[in-house]
Amino acid sequence: MPTASLFEYVAAKLEDPPLTPEELEFFAEHEKIEVIPNFTLNLPNGMLTCIEGTYGPFRPNIPIKVPLYLALSLYRRGKCRIQLPPWMAKEELRGTLEEERTHPQYFQPVPQYYVEISKLLFTEARAVFGSNSELCETQDLIEELKKVRNSKILDGLRKVSGPITVKLNHLSASESNKIRLLFESSLNMWHQLSKNDKEWQENQLAGNDTPATL
Amino acid sequence: MTDYWSLDAALAEETIVPARYKFGAYGVARVLEPGSTSSDLEAGAKVDTPLWLATALTRRGMASLTPPEIYLERYRRKLDAGAECLNLKGRAPYFYDVGNKCNEFMQDSTLSAFLSRTYASRYRELVSKGLSTISGEDMLELQSKLSLEELAVFEGGREAVARAEMWARGARPRSTVNAMPSRKRPIHARDGPEGREGKDVS
Numbered sequence: 001m002p003t004a005s006l007f008e009y010v011a012a013k014l015e016d017p018p019l020t021p022e023e024l025e026f027f028a029e030h031e032k033i034e035v036i037p038n039f040t041l042n043l044p045n046g047m048l049t050c051i052e053g054t055y056g057p058f059r060p061n062i063p064i065k066v067p068l069y070l071a072l073s074l075y076r077r078g079k080c081r082i083q084l085p086p087w088m089a090k091e092e093l094r095g096t097l098e099e100e101r102t103h104p105q106y107f108q109p110v111p112q113y114y115v116e117i118s119k120l121l122f123t124e125a126r127a128v129f130g131s132n133s134e135l136c137e138t139q140d141l142i143e144e145l146k147k148v149r150n151s152k153i154l155d156g157l158r159k160v161s162g163p164i165t166v167k168l169n170h171l172s173a174s175e176s177n178k179i180r181l182l183f184e185s186s187l188n189m190w191h192q193l194s195k196n197d198k199e200w201q202e203n204q205l206a207g208n209d210t211p212a213t214l
Numbered sequence: 215m216t217d218y219w220s221l222d223a224a225l226a227e228e229t230i231v232p233a234r235y236k237f238g239a240y241g242v243a244r245v246l247e248p249g250s251t252s253s254d255l256e257a258g259a260k261v262d263t264p265l266w267l268a269t270a271l272t273r274r275g276m277a278s279l280t281p282p283e284i285y286l287e288r289y290r291r292k293l294d295a296g297a298e299c300l301n302l303k304g305r306a307p308y309f310y311d312v313g314n315k316c317n318e319f320m321q322d323s324t325l326s327a328f329l330s331r332t333y334a335s336r337y338r339e340l341v342s343k344g345l346s347t348i349s350g351e352d353m354l355e356l357q358s359k360l361s362l363e364e365l366a367v368f369e370g371g372r373e374a375v376a377r378a379e380m381w382a383r384g385a386r387p388r389s390t391v392n393a394m395p396s397r398k399r400p401i402h403a404r405d406g407p408e409g410r411e412g413k414d415v416s
Binding site: 182186192 | 377
C-alpha cells in the first residue's frame with residue numbers, strides 16, 4: 001500500500017485560512033443586543049422587515065432587541081442608545097473570571113462571540129459604558145478573561161499525545177479559530193503516523209511481507 | 215506512489231538513502247556515484263540512491279534499502295533522550311515522510327513507534343511557542359530546528375494568532391501591493407503617496 005506524504009495532511013493553508021478574524025467579526029454582528037430607539041418608524045406596526053427577520057416596533061424609549069450591525073448603524077446616526085448586554089456587566093465578568101480561575105480543568109460557558117462583540121462596543125460605542133473608568137475596567141476584565149482561557153487552552157493542547165479526541169467545550173469562536181490550523185494539522189500528523197504503524201503490523205500478521213509489484 | 219502533484223512529496227523523495235543493488239546496472243554508475251571509475255555498477259554494490267529510485271527498485275526485488283543514518287541506533291538514543299534539541303532541519307528536513315516510506319520495506323517494527331515518540335516530545339515545544347505571541351530569539355531558535363512538516367504545523371498556529379492579534383489592535387493586514395514607484399512627471403504635481411501607489415507607468 002503506498003504511503004501518502006505527510007504534506008497532504010499537514011498542508012497548512014497559510015495564504016487563505018479557512019476563517020479570518022474579520023469574517024468572525026461579521027458573524028458576531030448577527031448577535032442580538034438590546035437597544036432604546038428615539039424615533040418612530042413610519043412603517044406598518046413600526047416593524048422593520050429585513051431578509052433575516054423582522055425587528056421592531058421602533059417607538060421612542062421602548063427597548064427592543066435588534067442584531068448588532070443594526071444597533072451600531074442606528075447608533076452612528078444618533079438614533080438610539082445601546083444597552084450593555086447582561087453578560088458584560090462588571091459583576092458578571094468578575095464572577096466568570098473567578099470561576100475560570102478556580103476550575104482549571106474546564107471552561108466556563110461564555111457567549112460565543114464575546115471577544116468580537118466587546119471589541120466592537122469598545123471601539124464604536126464608548127458611551128454605552130457609564131464613564132471612562134468603567135470602560136477601562138471592563139476592558140481590563142475582558143483581557144484577563146482572554147488570558148486565563150488562553151493559558152487553559154495551551155495547557156490542554158500540550159497534553160495531546162496521540163490521535164485522540166480532545167474535549168474543549170464552551171470555546172468561543174475567536175479562540176477556536178486561533179488553534180484551528182495548528183490543532184487540525186497536528187492531529188492529522190498523529191493520525192498518519194499511527195496509521196503507518198498499524199498498516200505495517202497488519203501486513204506482517206497477514207504474512208504478505210514480500211514487496212508488491214508497482 | 216504518493217500524490218503525484220504534491221511538490222513537497224516529490225522533494226521528500228529526493229533524500230539520499232543507502233541501497234544495496236542485487237543486480238548490476240549499466241551506465242549509471244557515474245550518475246549515482248560521481249567518483250566511480252567504471253560506468254557500470256556491479257551486483258551487490260552499496261550505493262547512495264535517491265529514495266524514489268530505491269523504493270521503486272525494492273518493490274521489484276532488484277535492490278534492498280536501509281534507512282538513512284538518522285533512523286539508526288545512535289540517533290535513536292539521542293532523540294529518545296532529548297528530542298527537542300536535535301536540529302532536524304539541517305540533517306533530515308523530511309524526517310517523518312522518509313521514515314514513513316522506509317517503514318514499508320523494512321523489517322523494523324520499532325521505526326514508526328520511534329517516529330511517534332519523537333513527534334510527541336517535539337510537539338509540546340511546538341504548541342507552546344507556536345501559539346504565543348512573543349516572537350524573537352526563542353522562536354527563531356526553535357524554527358531552525360524543526361523539520362519541514364513540523365514547520366508547516368508551527369506556521370499555521372503562528373499565522374492564526376498573529377492575524378487575531380492584528381485584528382484585535384484594529385490594524386489591517388499589509389496587502390502585497392506591488393509598490394512600483396512611478397516615474398516623476400515634471401509637469402503634474404503628485405498628490406501625495408496615495409496617488410503614487412499602484413499606478414502603473416504604461
